[in-house]
Amino acid sequence: MSLPLHYVNVLTGLKGCRVIEDAQALGKIIKKAERPLLVFGPRCIDIDLGGKKAIEYGIELAKALGAATCATAHTKKKLLECGVTPDSAYDAVEIINHLKDPNWKGVKKLGNHDIVMFLGMRTDFGNQGLSTLKHYAPHLKTITLCPYVYPHASFSLANMKADKWKEYLENLVKSLK
Amino acid sequence: MSKGKVKSEEINKTIRAEDNWEPVGPTPMPEISDLRRWDMRLLNTYKPFYAPFCDLCCFCTYGKCDLTGEKKGACGINISGQQGRWALMFSLMGCSAHGAHARHLVDYLIDKYGEDYKIDLGGQVAVEAPHMRTVMGLKPETLGDLRKGIEFVERGIIHGVSATHMGQEGSSLDFESKSLHIGMLDHVVMEVADIAQTIGFKFPTSVAETPLSGLGWGAVDKSKPVVTCVGHNAAVATVMIDQLMKMGIYDQVEVTGICCTAHDNIRYSDKAKIIGPLSKQLFFLRTGIADLVLTDEQCVRCDIPELAKATGSALIATSDKISYGLDDVTHKEVDEIVRMITQEGKQVLIRDVDKAGEVAAKVLPIVAKGRKKEIATKEKATELAKECKQCGLCDRVCPNLLNISDATADVRDGKFEKMADLFAKCVGCGKCEQECPKSIPIITIMQAATAWDTFNIRVGRGPIQDVEIRKVGAPIVLGTIPGIIAIVGCSNYPEEAEEVVEIAEEFAKRKYIVVLSGCAAMAAGMKKDAEGKTIYERFKPDFDAGGVLNVGSCVANAHITGAAMKVANIFAKLPLRANYEVIADYILNRVGAVGLAWGAYSQKAFCIGTGCNRMGIPVVLGPHSAKYRRLYLSRKEEDDWTVMDGRKKELINTEEPSPEHLSIVVESKERAIITMAKLCIRKNDTAQGRQLKLNHYISLYKQHMGTLPDDLQNFVRNDKDIPIVYKKEVAEYLKNVGWKPKPLLTLPTLIGTYESNIPIDAVVK
Ligand code: SF4
Ligand code: SF4
Ligand code: SF4
Numbered sequence: 001m002s003l004p005l006h007y008v009n010v011l012t013g014l015k016g017c018r019v020i021e022d023a024q025a026l027g028k029i030i031k032k033a034e035r036p037l038l039v040f041g042p043r044c045i046d047i048d049l050g051g052k053k054a055i056e057y058g059i060e061l062a063k064a065l066g067a068a069t070c071a072t073a074h075t076k077k078k079l080l081e082c083g084v085t086p087d088s089a090y091d092a093v094e095i096i097n098h099l100k101d102p103n104w105k106g107v108k109k110l111g112n113h114d115i116v117m118f119l120g121m122r123t124d125f126g127n128q129g130l131s132t133l134k135h136y137a138p139h140l141k142t143i144t145l146c147p148y149v150y151p152h153a154s155f156s157l158a159n160m161k162a163d164k165w166k167e168y169l170e171n172l173v174k175s176l177k
Numbered sequence: 178m179s180k181g182k183v184k185s186e187e188i189n190k191t192i193r194a195e196d197n198w199e200p201v202g203p204t205p206m207p208e209i210s211d212l213r214r215w216d217m218r219l220l221n222t223y224k225p226f227y228a229p230f231c232d233l234c235c236f237c238t239y240g241k242c243d244l245t246g247e248k249k250g251a252c253g254i255n256i257s258g259q260q261g262r263w264a265l266m267f268s269l270m271g272c273s274a275h276g277a278h279a280r281h282l283v284d285y286l287i288d289k290y291g292e293d294y295k296i297d298l299g300g301q302v303a304v305e306a307p308h309m310r311t312v313m314g315l316k317p318e319t320l321g322d323l324r325k326g327i328e329f330v331e332r333g334i335i336h337g338v339s340a341t342h343m344g345q346e347g348s349s350l351d352f353e354s355k356s357l358h359i360g361m362l363d364h365v366v367m368e369v370a371d372i373a374q375t376i377g378f379k380f381p382t383s384v385a386e387t388p389l390s391g392l393g394w395g396a397v398d399k400s401k402p403v404v405t406c407v408g409h410n411a412a413v414a415t416v417m418i419d420q421l422m423k424m425g426i427y428d429q430v431e432v433t434g435i436c437c438t439a440h441d442n443i444r445y446s447d448k449a450k451i452i453g454p455l456s457k458q459l460f461f462l463r464t465g466i467a468d469l470v471l472t473d474e475q476c477v478r479c480d481i482p483e484l485a486k487a488t489g490s491a492l493i494a495t496s497d498k499i500s501y502g503l504d505d506v507t508h509k510e511v512d513e514i515v516r517m518i519t520q521e522g523k524q525v526l527i528r529d530v531d532k533a534g535e536v537a538a539k540v541l542p543i544v545a546k547g548r549k550k551e552i553a554t555k556e557k558a559t560e561l562a563k564e565c566k567q568c569g570l571c572d573r574v575c576p577n578l579l580n581i582s583d584a585t586a587d588v589r590d591g592k593f594e595k596m597a598d599l600f601a602k603c604v605g606c607g608k609c610e611q612e613c614p615k616s617i618p619i620i621t622i623m624q625a626a627t628a629w630d631t632f633n634i635r636v637g638r639g640p641i642q643d644v645e646i647r648k649v650g651a652p653i654v655l656g657t658i659p660g661i662i663a664i665v666g667c668s669n670y671p672e673e674a675e676e677v678v679e680i681a682e683e684f685a686k687r688k689y690i691v692v693l694s695g696c697a698a699m700a701a702g703m704k705k706d707a708e709g710k711t712i713y714e715r716f717k718p719d720f721d722a723g724g725v726l727n728v729g730s731c732v733a734n735a736h737i738t739g740a741a742m743k744v745a746n747i748f749a750k751l752p753l754r755a756n757y758e759v760i761a762d763y764i765l766n767r768v769g770a771v772g773l774a775w776g777a778y779s780q781k782a783f784c785i786g787t788g789c790n791r792m793g794i795p796v797v798l799g800p801h802s803a804k805y806r807r808l809y810l811s812r813k814e815e816d817d818w819t820v821m822d823g824r825k826k827e828l829i830n831t832e833e834p835s836p837e838h839l840s841i842v843v844e845s846k847e848r849a850i851i852t853m854a855k856l857c858i859r860k861n862d863t864a865q866g867r868q869l870k871l872n873h874y875i876s877l878y879k880q881h882m883g884t885l886p887d888d889l890q891n892f893v894r895n896d897k898d899i900p901i902v903y904k905k906e907v908a909e910y911l912k913n914v915g916w917k918p919k920p921l922l923t924l925p926t927l928i929g930t931y932e933s934n935i936p937i938d939a940v941v942k
Binding site for chain 2: 005006007008011012013014015041042072073074076077080081088089091092093094096097098101104121122123124125128129131132134135136138
């Protein structure tokens, strides 16, 4: 079990995430989704990866995959500025609360999602939300796209520095196209 | 719930049932399950949302038990039950902290003044104890009556604790109901504590415009002898201040405090000063500016003896709740204790309030003599940071996920901007230093980075006045004052504490009533405008539209929730007496009050919030509070929003999720503002009131999200609700989403939507 970057998120339990070191491999998992959802958290607004914001990678990824999107916190405004209208604008715990229900209609009203990706949340807050899904939403898989180990996710990236993360996201988007 | 004859007689005697100030309502001195049906009704709409912190339970020797998936523990409990149990335990811890605090104050004051000492909160506060009246059915008249309140709560706590034992309660909903009950009791004991100290220590009451006091670590004159009180119980400090006056040296010393004791110190004497909230405890004590540290109870660091030793500050612990393993010298003569502290350099425990106060005053000038208090200079800080090898271990342990290594690297190069920013966001835990393999004193380095500024805070004013309630009752219930925004709780902020100021100011400018308490009230004072004024100097201190007021320490929170009860009583003329369900229902449906605990960290804050929830007040929490692991959320589109129209006695599906949640965590300040504006919406709003509330909701949503709210259709009942400024675009939006007018109500209530002994007529006045 890899340790999370922030020790506040250390797992007290047996059921932890699988760290996927290789972007292509993660791409393969994601591609299996029938109704993927990408949840944007507010930290992706400001994170700059060599002139490109993290949120832009999220947008590219959602587009490449045709994933539904959910803007949490105040990310909706930034997405609109980037020319993307999110499919929904719930707050983080609200979307998670919906996702718990296997019969929920989903943000596009086509049924609940089967793979949910998260990008740009505080790691402690995000890991708590992922715990909810781990315990109460066995019908879906969760994937985190930030450069930190998220023990409560189904699949997580490893802890990595910004340049490696940029490379990872680029490869991931490529693998989805 | 029927009670046995003996029990009923006991209750009647305790509350003096024969006093006919109001008829005794249905639930005098309720036991832990007496309001269970109300809870279940709330929990049906606002379901518990759990985010387990741990997958395991390790409560008994059967464990550890893995509770993931469908698995149950060896005792049969499942993960939800276990989370509910945590929620109950948190509530119990919080309520017990306030309860024991209240017990200490009341016992001390009864000892001093006798149990017949009268409660008098001044000419402007006739409804002296809305919580005691509503929950217990007792109108307290004396200190002895306040003690009855504590005894009642103590009984509830024992029952609550018993349910957490393994092999007892297992249902998450029942754990939640019990937790809500304990939350309700918490507001009773907070009220008791604040009334007791207000009458016992003669704090200001029945005045809105209390004086301003100094605030901030820069406000302290360190050339004088400095005593710093840490904690929540000002009993000892009041005696110490009296003694300093008697000695004729009060103006030659600095009485300072951190956390709520500081709030209560300035209520006792506005010459006292507040250093800041809890998050600055370690930082300030590390400076060694305090010649004497006086600890009492709650939110006090466990390592103060060590810290004091390191800086050469003297230490007196004054509470049996925090004894630190020190020698208990309570039985010794004052002069002997003074000698032990000043000559032997001993840290001591004194459990007698009067003795501790006297000793503190006497040792202060002596221990201060010749002490050097040097704040780290920039040169010194640069020197200290030199050793940093950029390993990043500090970053990994920071509970606020801060980037410490970058800031330290900058300091190495003589640049302090990042360190100043770090300090502003630091919650003061000291874990970074502890982890550092090079033992770099990061907290000391922060001394060189922060501005040593002086601010002002308005002295806590205690209860809201009845006359203020009379004035604002109608506008609040009709919605023309858009809401009461209570900004409360601790300082575990996700970003700069300044966010609290920004949020408070946003609502004050929009003419909400902004009420603050505790560490949040301190944080709110720590920002000045271009003219050098803090929020307390820019806005009027009235409980009225656009007012910004500080009620006082954490226990004064009971006055904020009490104000909502008073609206039901003074404005709507509903009897409070033992009438909890009706009053809570009134608040839920008609009083647009919402709490914000942006930096909540303690079990007390959890319990206060839970008590708010039971009485129908929603609470918004900052991201750290996800670690409380329990929220109460609805699902707006899926849930049933049927209420009873109290006048027509018809069930009506309003389709309106108001208030949408009872307890929610949000991640950003922007989202908090939007959510709070929305949570002020109530079913009872008149068209004019709803227009105003929607006006704010829309304008804030547009400002932070860039569009009209995507759930606007839920809150527009008919055309008259649409704010005029947005008329055209809202009409167009509603058309696009297929909005239809909703049924109108004359008097919304949940009574009648679930099985209850309360007749619907009880809510109609
Ligand atoms: S209380 Fe129950 S779940 Fe917890 S350790 Fe004991 S048997 Fe296991
Ligand atoms: S003291 Fe401040 S900077 Fe250091 S770990 Fe704690 S919160 Fe982070
Ligand atoms: S732990 Fe110490 S040495 Fe390592 S980066 Fe932080 S301050 Fe520098």
